[in-house]
Amino acid sequence: MKTIRIGAGAGYSGDRIEPAIELAEKGDLDYLVFECLAERTIALAQQARMSDPRGGYDPLLGERMRAVLPICARNGVKIITNMGAANPAGAAQATRDIARALRLSGVRIAAVSGDDVMSWLRENDAPLDNGATFSALGNRVVSANAYIGARPIVEALALGANVVITGRAADPALFMGPLLHEFGWAMDDWTMLGRGTLVGHLLECAGQITGGYFADPGVKDIPGLARLGFPIGEVRADGDLVVTKVAGSGGRVTPQTVKEQLLYEIHDPRAYFQPDVVADFSDVQVDHVGADRVRVSGGKGAPKTRLLKTSVGYVDSYIGEGQISYAGPNAVARGRLALDIVRERLALTGVRMTEARFDLIGVDSLHGPAASRAGDPYEVRVRVAGRAESLAEAARIGAEVETLYTNGPAGGGGAWKSAREIVAVASALVPETAATPIVTIKGE
Amino acid sequence: MKLRAIAHSRTGDKGNTSNISVIAYEAKHYPFLREQVTAERVKAVLAGVARGAVTRYEMPNVGALNFVIEGALGGGVTRSLALDAHGKSLSSALLDLDLPEPG
Structure with missing residues (x-):
């Protein structure tokens, strides 16, 4: 054969x-x-x-x-x-x-x-899997x-x-x-x-x-x-x-x-x-x-x-993110203090976010607090990520993590920040x- | 005993839905997996992420179960705030499930 x-x-x-x-x-x-x-x-x-x-x-x-x-x-x-x-x-x-x-x-x-x-989606205003219709995306659509x-x-x-x-x-x-x-x-x-x-x-x-x-x-x-x-x-x-x-x-x-x-x-x-x-x-x-x-x-x-399944790409939002590491005795407590400070600072300075996450990498970042084990890891990495409606607003999120260098808990190192446009994909048939x-x- | 002693697993993603396979190393353990690893237990062990419905599909032909978890990926891989936006690491969480010794 x-x-x-x-x-x-x-x-x-x-x-x-x-x-x-x-x-x-x-x-x-x-x-x-x-x-x-x-x-x-x-x-x-x-x-x-x-x-x-x-x-x-x-x-x-x-x-x-x-x-x-x-x-x-x-x-x-x-x-x-x-x-x-x-x-x-x-x-x-x-x-x-x-x-x-x-x-x-x-x-x-x-x-x-x-x-x-x-053109078909525009003429027929098809429903999308995110609950909206195509026209609701307006001029944010980049591809279909x-x-x-x-x-x-x-x-x-x-x-x-x-x-x-x-x-x-x-x-x-x-x-x-x-x-x-x-x-x-x-x-x-x-x-x-x-x-x-x-x-x-x-x-x-x-x-x-x-x-x-x-x-x-x-x-x-x-x-x-x-x-x-x-x-x-x-x-x-x-x-x-x-x-x-x-x-x-x-x-x-x-x-x-x-x-x-x-x-x-x-x-x-x-x-x-x-x-x-x-x-x-x-x-x-x-x-x-x-x-x-x-x-x-x-x-x-x-x-x-x-x-046919169709991928509709559109400019969804802007994600701002910052990270910083803590190590040695009491690293987890200093990491949690850092998260608390950033949370309070974002509110205090009026950063407008539609959604945010406050993670301790090494403890609970992947599967939430329920999955974490007893016993502290030697090192943790603080991660704050938030969604904003402009790149400038998103940039303020990572900046509040970076300023922990001189203003936060002891021994924070390796700070990093980013702000990026998010092109997301919704599906239609x-x-x-x-x-x-x-x-x-x-x-x- | 942990699930990982008798099964292996891989996670896939489509939009805001995650699927996690649970595959018996040996065919003789498939009925035990089928009895023990229910959709309810999977939803419980992944409580930190599995917010939507969990559906289980059975594949006795290859000794595997497939769990489909809706709303698990933070609004979708392409817009999630999560560190692991694809949910690739979920299979490792599921393999940590506690099981009784097989009879």
Whole structure:
């Protein structure tokens, strides 16, 4: 039975680059996929494009392409990525320029655009998951991108593209595209689309299935994490998958690493909503079949909803933050005194905040006071964070932490402050016809 | 006994909702996990963060439970004031759950 080998070269925008080079060189791959677009990334990319119309794609696109394009061209590996972010055409142009500068021939680059659904949301004033409607965000909206499916990627591959660059494609669609192209699965074969989604879901976070984000010393040990190998999926025409990695790379592929990723960011495992299918993982089997080889079988699906999840990026607020450390005997008491002082100062000086947090890192910052243990830690770090409606107001929050240097409890050190604009993301559902995916070939 | 003796876990996030898997190292412990690690207990052990509804999904095919916790991420990953805005560390809190010795 025909088998395709797909590597995952990135699990997020800032991910390591050498594991992708290792995959391109030694993975015996047919496809190398880079998933680089988190919920908020596309909104930030849209802001970048507003200040530079040629920008708005992944900041590491150039570095990644220069590293892998020559190897992929030599080994006949096709590249699929959502590094186009808010400007797939610009990313394709930049990639073509790199291919030319490297004197590579036969590199055919496709840009997939058309995931921007701003006009539909504006005309229909769609409800958002935060309880408001689109119009309530007014001029604070910076982006609205629908998660589109695999169809335009299949179209690009059918046009002979060996590099496909999308914007807001659903993460699993980046992997489903090549499977549909290679195996000819029908767009209404819900079982195979469910299995293709499973393949994409397991591989899209790269190192998270090969032992990354898994180690717990003495309990769950993983060797070679500094040289973690990224995953390879060997996918059969019937959707059966073996997850593995390059021999000699760091990390491990075990049923445990695969199961953690199977449930990662899943809600109801019987209904994982995707643009092309509602995938169902309730019959998936995970089996060890060799060293760093895990077989994943099963998976099914139900008809798609014909609705696309859409990320609406908007300027939400401004967060101001300050931190300072205390150590040695009575560190916790001095930290608490510091928090009390800042709380009182913020009120006294009239800093306008809609929300605030007063944390002691090392004691209660992650899971609240109920989770903290008896017995004082040797050192603590005070952290105050507050939400304001202007950058200037937000800056006053961190400033009140910094002034603890000369005005606060004894021995405070390492003060730090920041104030930043918060581009947040709300979700909406749009009919699939609101998005109009377009494939453009950017020449050889 | 702590939950971490027989199970491992990973947290994921979508918007203001967190999901935490609880996966048995050995299939024989799955029925015990199913009996002991209820949505109510998870809500209690994560009382500092789990403000909304907790729903449990069962996956006997891989010996795992999946907990979906609404309103757990400070208004959403992209706008939370929390140090760990994604709630990535919640799995470690859940693995600290006290359990009786399995029969």
